[in-house]
Amino acid sequence: MPATPAWPPKSAPRLFVAETLAAGAAVRIEGNAAHYLARVMRVAAGDAVILCDDMTGEWAARVTDVGKRDVMLEVAAMLRPREAVPDLWLCPALLKKDRFDFVLEKATELGAGLIQPLVTRRCVADKLNLERARAITTEAAEQCARTALPQLAEPVKLDALLADWPESRALFFADENGGEPAAEAFRDSKGAPAAILTGPEGGFDDAERAGIRALPQSRSITLGPRILRGETAAIAALALWMGTAGDW
CATH class of the missing domain: 3.40.1280.10 (SPOUT methyltransferase, trefoil knot domain)
Structure with missing residues (x-):
């Protein structure tokens, strides 16, 4: 049997967001970031996006809806905690x-x-x-x-x-x-x-x-x-x- 592809894939787009992330949270992406996801990366429902909030760390999320002006995501799981930054x-x-x-x-x-x-x-x-x-x-x-x-x-x-x-x-x-x-x-x-x-x-x-x-x-x-x-x-x-x- 073929191996199950890794999820999220390494090619998934990556974005920083302002809100604190948690498993199950709904995130609305608007403005230039939404244009990037929808028009440049051409994401569709079910696709993976990697989110960072500069507070808790890095999270995998799934696209739930792609609108004309926004993209809706559901946070699935944490991938990495926020890195330790040298002083x-x-x-x-x-x-x-x-x-x-x-x-x-x-x-x-x-x-x-x-x-x-x-x-x-x-x-x-x-x-x-x-x-x-x-x-x-x-x-x-x-x-x-x-x-x-x-x-x-x-x-x-x-x-x-x-x-x-x-x-x-x-x-x-x-x-x-x-x-x-x-x-x-x-x-x-x-x-x-x-x-x-x-x-x-x-x-x-x-x-x-x-x-x-x-x-x-x-x-x-x-x-x-x-x-x-x-x-x-x-x-x-x-x-x-x-x-x-x-x-x-």
């Missing part, structure tokens, strides 16, 4: 839109717990559309099968960030003027709350660099002998932290 903040200076979109997407894929955008003196951008940014991080989490979304904070000025910095959190400052080798610094701090600070296209000015270095929790790090673009520095540092002190 790491990524604090990248704002970049040009397409480059910062890349940071948001890849930071989500790599497992950042919180993304705190920064405004510095040499930033070419000083605003962020949070609704659009959350859509980018949500789509990235769906595509890479995360069961948790990174927290996404509103942009703050560097001075304000440093003034309110928590005493127990190490701040790894990617300083283009040099510092400790990043891998060694990350390895030394394994298990402790941490954050990574990266700069804008034009780098930090001298006053900003002095202010960061003056913070007792700050540790200047180097990411190697080459000057990296803002988006490269953010993603390289995050990947290195995950490989040495995170959940890799």
